[in-house]
Amino acid sequence: MLLAQGLLLHLMPPGWTWSVSHHVVKDDMDLESHPANSGQSFKEGTNKRGRKLSLGSLLDRPMEATHRRVVSWFADHPTAPFGIHQLVELGKSSGKKAGDWYGPSIAAHILQKAVATSADLPNLVVYVAQDCTIYLEDVKRLCERPPPQSWKSVIILVPVRLGGQDLNPAYVNCVKKLLTLQCCIGIIGGKPKHSLFFVGFQDDHLLYLDPHYCQPTVAITKENFPLESFHCKYPRKMAVSRMDPSCTIGFYAKGQRDFESLCTVVNEALSTSAETYPMFIFAEGHSQEDERSSTPTNNITYIQRKNERRVGTSNSMDEFVLL
Numbered sequence: 001m002l003l004a005q006g007l008l009l010h011l012m013p014p015g016w017t018w019s020v021s022h023h024v025v026k027d028d029m030d031l032e033s034h035p036a037n038s039g040q041s042f043k044e045g046t047n048k049r050g051r052k053l054s055l056g057s058l059l060d061r062p063m064e065a066t067h068r069r070v071v072s073w074f075a076d077h078p079t080a081p082f083g084i085h086q087l088v089e090l091g092k093s094s095g096k097k098a099g100d101w102y103g104p105s106i107a108a109h110i111l112q113k114a115v116a117t118s119a120d121l122p123n124l125v126v127y128v129a130q131d132c133t134i135y136l137e138d139v140k141r142l143c144e145r146p147p148p149q150s151w152k153s154v155i156i157l158v159p160v161r162l163g164g165q166d167l168n169p170a171y172v173n174c175v176k177k178l179l180t181l182q183c184c185i186g187i188i189g190g191k192p193k194h195s196l197f198f199v200g201f202q203d204d205h206l207l208y209l210d211p212h213y214c215q216p217t218v219a220i221t222k223e224n225f226p227l228e229s230f231h232c233k234y235p236r237k238m239a240v241s242r243m244d245p246s247c248t249i250g251f252y253a254k255g256q257r258d259f260e261s262l263c264t265v266v267n268e269a270l271s272t273s274a275e276t277y278p279m280f281i282f283a284e285g286h287s288q289e290d291e292r293s294s295t296p297t298n299n300i301t302y303i304q305r306k307n308e309r310r311v312g313t314s315n316s317m318d319e320f321v322l323l
Contacts, residue, residue: 105159163245189247
């Protein structure tokens with residue numbers, strides 16, 4: 001879901017949305033108490049107009065073809081570059097097999113490999129932050145191309161841990177601010193033992209999509225296959241306090257200027273948690289792993305807040321990152 005959102009931003013015109021859709025928010029604790037058509041669309045008038053355009057406008061047809069192509073890349077088929085078969089196969093290099101728990105950090109690295117091995121996206125790269133740090137030189141090296149070619153587009157994935165066994169309340173405002181940014185493509189994480197994709201918030205609730213919702217198989221090899229099941233009609237919500245502290249935050253930058261703007265606006269959002277320490281940081285230079293220095297270093301810094309007790313992590317669903 002996170003990668004698909006990034007691909008739509010990468011391949012579709014700015015502001016594009018699939019017009020044949022309705023949006024109603026339901027609380028995840030009360031999903032079955034109301035009929036599916038009980039809510040009203042947030043943008044009913046706009047959607048009706050968009051539906052007519054999508055069915056009759058010649059300008060929409062190339063976009064719809066690209067839309068269907070993106071959807072086909074995620075099919076449940078071994079040849080699909082981002083289907084579950086391919087992702088599980090790529091997970092083997094990280095010691096994972098089908099049926100294992102894939103935490104947000106491992107998932108980020110698998111998505112990076114999947115995009116790197118795909119022949120369909122030569123102008124897109126995925127960068128995964130190391131040690132809660134986005135190293136600017138590493139991003140530059142990935143995206144830069146000889147002139148007159150422009151920078152490659154980049155999806156930036158930042159695995160973080162926002163507390164011990166529970167979400168630290170100090171990060172709530174920062175999570176909300178990041179989700180409001182145009183460059184943010186969402187957060188993969190969830191609640192304990194339940195993976196979710198967070199796309200926004202309303203008051204003290206996070207809006208999410210649930211990948212575990214089962215639907216009939218769609219034969220994507222057929223022309224004009226139905227697209228309804230690939231889009232969520234009813235985003236759900238849950239209290240932000242229930243969010244699992246282990247998650248990966250996603251961003252997208254179309255080019256160099258967009259990346260520079262991303263650095264500025266994300267840094268401003270991160271300043272929300274400056275009283276403790278930021279969720280992640282931007283740093284000049286390369287990561288230590290990339291430099292492959294032969295000189296042993298002991299530059300691991302353990303950060304502890306005032307009056308904070310050490311929390312056991314034996315039940316954690318993903319690894320800690322030490323700064």
